[in-house]
Amino acid sequence: MTSAALVGREREVQHLRTLIAGVEDRGGVLVLHGEAGVGKSTLVAEARRRAAASDMRVLATVGVESEQHLPYAGLHQLVFPVRSGIDNLPVSQRDALRAVTGLSDQQVPDIYLVGLAVLNLLAEVAAEAPLLLVAEDAHWLDQASVDVLTFVARRLESEPILLLVAVRDGTPARILDAELPSLAVAPLSDSAAETLLDLVAPGLVPVARRRLLDDAAGNPLALTELPKAVQSGAGISTAGPLPLTRRLERTFTARLALLPPDTRSVLPVAALNDSAAASETLAAAASVLARVVTDAVLAPAVSAQLIVYDGATVTFRHPLMRSAVVSTLSGDDRRRAHAALAAVLGDQPDRRAWHRAAATPGPDEDVAVELDLVAQRAQRRGVVDSSIIALEEAARLSTDSRRRAERLLRAADLAVESGRRDIVQRVLAEVESLELSGQQQTRVAWIRGSFDDGMRDPTVGAVELARLAEAIAADGDHDLAVRILWSAALRCFWSEPGTPARQYIEGVADALLPNPEDPRLLAILAYAVPIERGSTVIAGLARPDHQAETEPREERFLGTAALLVGALDHAVRLNAASVEGLRAQGRLALLARARAAQAWSATRLGDLAVAIPAADEARRLTRETDQPFVFGIVRASQAEIAALRGEHEQAAQLAAEAERAGMAVGARPILATVQTAKGISALAQGRFADAFNQLRRMHDPSDPAFQVALRCYALPELADAAVRSGQADVAAEIVDRVASFAETNSSPAMALGVRYARAVLADADGAQELFEQALSMMPEGWPFQRAWAQLAYGEWLRRQRRTTEARPMLRSARETFDALGIIPWSERARNELRAAGEGSPRRVTDVNERLTAHELHIAQLAADGLTNREIGQRLYLSHRTVSTHLHRIFPKLGVTSRAELAAVLHTTPPRR
Known part of the structure; x- marks a missing residue:
């Protein structure tokens, strides 16, 4: 490096030096970002040099526009040098990584399982020596x-690994939306630009020097390359309105x-080839x-410093x-080069x-069908983004509008699955x-x-979708x-579409899914008609076949029902x-929803040992998988948890955050759920009128907090x-209304709520019988x-004044x-x-109060006997990150071993 x-x-x-020095x-x-030629690659090269000098191992990948x-493709470049470590990964991760790197023909699983496999592979490599990962031109990496x-x-904090990404400004780059730490690389200052120009092109006449400085505008690549144009006799680029990249x-x-x-003639073929293979x-x-x-x-191109050729690859x-080479080509020249490349790739159909x-150049159904097959193969392998691109191109080449529309609709549907709003809109x-037809x-x-x-x-409502479902069926x-x-x-x-809409969906569901045991039917009925068909759903949940092996997706349907x-x-x-099944499959979007539902239910049951870590993981995953409204429910559940723990300021903050997300739509x-959290918090603080007003809103059909x-x-x-x-x-009027539902609905939560409320609201003559009835009919596990x-x-x-009878009840409570916790x-029980x-003994500080939610989850899994590696697989962390967390957890709880950890945690009610 000069x-x-x-x-x-x-x-x-200095920034790079600090990161490299502290990587242990x-x-x-x-993420380094800036305009083309501003020096990102130079900084990356400097980072690589310093990393090598610090005995770090360097793995790199480079995005190429024609390989998107x-x-x-980019991941293959990165992990190929360490591919021997793939076989040491857990089976599911090993198979995932072998599939995506072309080492097997297995179906590619969910991308998050691939991510976990890569994380663990790199963590193992980094155990031998710290790693520098480099991704240059990341705006052109495949999605x-x-x-x-x-x-x-997002998971490198505890690993001796530094990831350095270089992205060009002005080019769509999804990695910039990931909110990762970044550094803008700006053009050089005037004085630095002058210094650089004088170093690379000393002795320029003043007029040429001034012209080059003006043209370069502080861009190091321009300052380095424009003088070569003068020296080669090609002249200086034209100044004016053209962007610097074009100049x-x-x-x-x-x-x-x-x-x-x-x-x-050869360089255009190399520029259009989606591989660096010189033989192709x-x-x-x-x-x-x-000719040969x-x-x-x-x-000659090597001598002109346009390409690098190592005997096997051309870059x-x-x-x-x-892009300069490609810009010289006419449309016919480009098509001839692509046709020639297609002719030499007979053994690579995609x-x-x-x-x-x-x-x-124009519609060709044969080629469109080939691309449709490419899309289908990509979808079977789980590579949704590639399937979308293939379908879009197949649509362009379709010979009739019907096929074109269907291919585009398939592409848009897949884009939803991959979370690409931008693609869906386009x-x-x-x-x-x-x-288009009405359908x-x-x-x-x-x-x-x-x-x-x-x-x-809201332009298409529930009924319109149900009718569409009938037509599609x-x-x-x-x-x-x-x-x-x-x-x-x-x-x-x-939302609340009204009773007729709910009944219409109910009828379509019964027609499309005649098997009463189908988990999809139970879920649809629970969402559409939970009051009217609640007993049907509960009976379905109790069937023995649902206790046997079930697909994780079906279990999630049943859980949400x-x-x-x-x-x-x-x-x-x-x-x-x-x-557990969704974790194994790497389906983080569904996992986020399952954990959110688990957190909501466990919170209502008061099982905070389950609710706290479930809500924390759901919060992180809903953010990562871009599910803002499920995130809102999670935040509201966390507000309820905080209220139950007496953390009222935090409960108010979380409730406000959730309310903003929910009120907007x-x-x-x-x-x-926000109203429940607010009501619990107010009740716990003795603000009884506020609590009642908050909770009453849920029963007003005109209130946006009404949920059937x-x-x-x-x-x-x-x-x-x-x-x-x-x-x-x-309150009695509200309870009577809910009680009328409970007469035909076997909902346990509804029934015990009605029994409790009637006992609390009863006069002195009837209260004892109603309390005893409520307690005697209390289901197990609540x-x-x-x-x-x-x-x-x-x-x-x-x-x-029956204090002798009161004490055992109060003591047990x-x-x-x-x-x-x-x-x-x-x-309240102590005061009573x-x-x-x-009197009462002093309450011992609960484990939940000494650990963060994330630490609690890790501690629970460790106490259950899982190894660090197994915990990492469950939580999508490397096992070394798990080890780091346990080193923090043990001193907080005053333990030194997993056995002691289990003893501390198992003093609380067992997790379900």
Whole structure:
């Protein structure tokens, strides 16, 4: 590295030096971004030099524009040098990484499993020596590789690994949206630019020197390359309105003109090849020139410093040099080069299809079919982004508008699956320019609303989607019809379409899914008609076949169905069962939803040992998988958890954050959970009128917090607040209304809520019988609700001056609240016991209060006997990161071994 290359880059070099020097203690990521030629590659080269000097190992990948459609091409470059370590990974990760790197023909799994495999592979390599990972021109990496790199980047804090990414400004780059640490590389200052120019081109006459400085505008590549144009006789680039990149390209184009004709013919083939293989380029060039071509033809381009040739590969020294070569070609010249490349790739059908497509100027159904097959193969391998690109190109080449529209709709549907809003918007805009059938128009609206379950685009409602599902089913695509009907049911969860809409969806569901045991049917009924068909769903959940082996996706359907019908113990169990399978499959978007449902249900049961880590993981995963409304529910659940722990300031902050997310689109489940959290917090603080007003809103159909199912599961809080605020009569009307549902609905949460509320609201003559009935009919696995009923009964007995009978109730309630970590209710029980003439031992600080949510989750898994590696697999962390967390956890809990850890954690109620 010459001193000239780093002129004016002292700040950036110091930043890199600090990161490299500290990599043993803390890994991380840095995204360098700036205009083309500003010096990102020079800084990367300096980082590589310093890393090597520090005995770090360097692994690198470079994005190439023509390779963007090749799935995992960039990742393959990165891990190929360490591929021998793949066989040491756990089986699922090993198979995933072998599939994406072409070492096997297995189906590629969810991209997050690939990410975990790469993370663990790199962590093992870094155990021998710290690692520097380099991704240059990341804006041109294929999307699958970008997604994996982003996944890895978020998990490097505890690893001796530094990821350095270089991205060009002005070019779409999804990695810039990942909110990773970044550093803008700006043009050089005037003085630094002058210094650099004088170093690379001393002795310039003043006029030329001034002209070059003005043209370069502080761009190091321009300052280095423009003088060569003067020295070669090609002249200085034209100043004026042209962007600097175009002026540089013109300079490189002028340099091309000085090369021999055969070299000028070979370079375009190399520029358009989606591989650096020199053998392919030379064979295709021979086809273009109709004569034998040897590698001697490359020598002049090497001498002109346009390419680097190592005997096997041809690479351009800078991407602008490649684009300059391509810019010299006419349309016919480009198509001839692509056709020649297609001809030499007969044994690689996917690459051949892409070059055939590039060689085809207009519609050609044969080539469109080839690309459609490429898309299908990519989809089967799990490479959704590549499938989307292939379908878009197949649509361009389609010979009739019907096929074109269908291919575009498939592409848009896949883009939803991969979380690409930008692609969905672009593709749907193209679809809408075509003549569409009514069914296709509704599919467009369905796809557009799929990102947020239709919350941001209410133009197509639940009934329209149900009708579309019927039509799609009639056309023979049953799976697509059920997916669309599920979307209709989700509309009923997030918003309130009204009873007729819910009943219509119910009828379509019964027709499309006649098997009463089908998990999809149970979920749709639970979302659409949880009151009317709650008993049907609960009966389905209790069937023995649902206790046997079930697909994780089906378990998630069942778990979410259980939540909506108030079978909260089933919801916790089924969502927990689905979680492990979804982890193994790497399906983080579904895992986020399963953990959110698990957290919501466990919070209602007062099982904070499950709820806290579940909510924390759901929060992180919903952010990572871009599910803002599920994130809102998670935040509301965390507000409820904070209220139950007596952390009222935090509860208020979390509730406000969730409310902002829900209010913007009228997301009723978020707002209902927010009101529950606010009501619990107010109740715990003795603000009984506030608590009642918050909770009452959930039962007002005109209020945005009204949610047809969730309102039924917070009756104990409502009744307590009503009695203490003089609103018992109003509460009794609400309870009677819910009780009328409970007559035909076997929901456990609804039934025990009604029984508790009636006991609390009863007059002195009837209260005892109702309390005893509520306690005797309390289902197993609901300790929070039992303790709450015992507390209320004990309070009532004390008010009746029956202190001897009150004390055992209050004592049992206190012990349960202590064990669960529900502090306000624990203190309430202590106060009542004190009033009844009995003291209480000081409450021991709960484990949940000494650890963060993330640490609690890791500690629980370690206490259950899982190894660091097994914990890492479950939480999508490297095992070394798990080890780092345990080193922090042990001192917090005053333990030195896993056995002691288990003893501490298992003093709390066991997790379900």
